Amino acid sequence: MKLAEGTVVGLIAGYYDVETAAGIVRTRARGVFRQKKQKPAVGDRVEIKIDDQGMSYLVKILPRLNRIGRPAVANVSHILLVISAVEPDFSLELLDRFLTFFSWQKVKVTIYLSKTDLLKGDKLAKIKEDLAYYQKIGYPVFTDYHDVEVKIPQMIKEGQIWTLAGQSGAGKSTLLNHLKKDANQVTGAISASLNRGKHTTRKVELFKLGEGFLADTPGFSSIDLTPIKLNELCNYFVEFKRASSKCKFRGCQHLKEPGCEVKKLLEEGQIMQHRYDDYLAMRTEISEGRLPEYLK
Numbered sequence: 468m469k470l471a472e473g474t475v476v477g478l479i480a481g482y483y484d485v486e487t488a489a490g491i492v493r494t495r496a497r498g499v500f501r502q503k504k505q506k507p508a509v510g511d512r513v514e515i516k517i518d519d520q521g522m523s524y525l526v527k528i529l530p531r532l533n534r535i536g537r538p539a540v541a542n543v544s545h546i547l548l549v550i551s552a553v554e555p556d557f558s559l560e561l562l563d564r565f566l567t568f569f570s571w572q573k574v575k576v577t578i579y580l581s582k583t584d585l586l587k588g589d590k591l592a593k594i595k596e597d598l599a600y601y602q603k604i605g606y607p608v609f610t611d612y613h614d615v616e617v618k619i620p621q622m623i624k625e626g627q628i629w630t631l632a633g634q635s636g637a638g639k640s641t642l643l644n645h646l647k648k649d650a651n652q653v654t655g656a657i658s659a660s661l662n663r664g665k666h667t668t669r670k671v672e673l674f675k676l677g678e679g680f681l682a683d684t685p686g687f688s689s690i691d692l693t694p695i696k697l698n699e700l701c702n703y704f705v706e707f708k709r710a711s712s713k714c715k716f717r718g719c720q721h722l723k724e725p726g727c728e729v730k731k732l733l734e735e736g737q738i739m740q741h742r743y744d745d746y747l748a749m750r751t752e753i754s755e756g757r758l759p760e761y762l763k
């Protein structure tokens with residue numbers, strides 16, 4: 468029995484393709500996973516065994532950082548969030564929902580504004596101005612299609628797993644197809660070792676991009692914030708979190724507490740009013756345990 472470690476890069480009809488130091492190995496998951504109700508996902512770090520007959524088995528899932536999306540991808544370190552200028556209309560509420568959710572999941576986010584070609588003048592300028600705020604608080608922002616295509620592969624560092632997210636119709640698949648086209652040369656190595664030419668019914672796959680991977684999934688378009696603990700929500704607004712060390716009270720919720728730094732920065736216009744309003748709306752949503760009307 469030979470033991471090796473690797474990353475699940477593909478899932479096809481019950482088989483798991485694991486990238487190891489020696490190349491891609493197609494494995495079966497051991498029945499033991501079914502009993503434990505554990506399911507390996509693309510992105511998982513795993514141990515595989517190759518028996519004397521040359522059969523390969525996935526025998527162990529190593530601890531994961533997270534498991535997000537549907538279909539699920541494990542160990543996602545970065546999200547490429549696609550948000551459209553129009554069709555569907557740009558929405559700061561939606562942007563904040565995604566950012567809060569991913570901050571809670573400990574995933575970094577890069578924002579890409581799509582469909583800028585369909586909007587002109589003041590309306591586009593206003594959106595870009597809003598996005599400049601997000602850039603300022605630490606989120607990389609792209610508003611130009613060519614920029615995103617060139618820079619994203621450069622941003623994906625060794626071993627990182629990126630996946631797409633964004634509202635339905637935002638342009639995730641469109642962007643993914645462009646990025647995949649650029650990555651063709653690298654993925655060639657993977658497809659060559661897997662019966663190339665044969666029709667595959669693969670469902671989930673990671674493809675190599677930059678020094679890491681991008682998940683070849685539609686990404687996800689809706690999110691549920693209700694599992695977040697109410698008094699922890701403020702930690703997921705990155706600029707609130709940074710300011711909170713100067714709040715008078717530890718665990719300040721930035722509501723009516725005296726000596727609140729977040730409220731001070733809000734009054735000075737350094738924290739965006741819209742962000743703060745979205746924070747309050749999410750608090751209501753979480754405490755009532757239901758999605759807001761506009762998402763139903």
Ligand SMILES: Nc1nc2c(ncn2[C@@H]2O[C@H](COP(=O)(O)OP(=O)(O)OP(=O)(O)O)[C@@H](O)[C@H]2O)c(=O)[nH]1
Pocket residue numbers: 581582583584585612633634635636637638639640641642685688
């Ligand atoms: N004009 C313009 N159209 C775009 C752009 N990006 C995407 N589209 C179009 O918008 C529509 C939706 O794009 P998709 O890529 O399918 O969107 P999606 O986010 O994958 O949508 P779901 O699969 O529903 O989650 C398609 O008709 C695309 O051709 C863009 O930058 N400019």
Ligand SMILES: [Zn+2]
Pocket residue numbers: 711714715719720721722724726727728729730
């Ligand atoms: Zn405070």
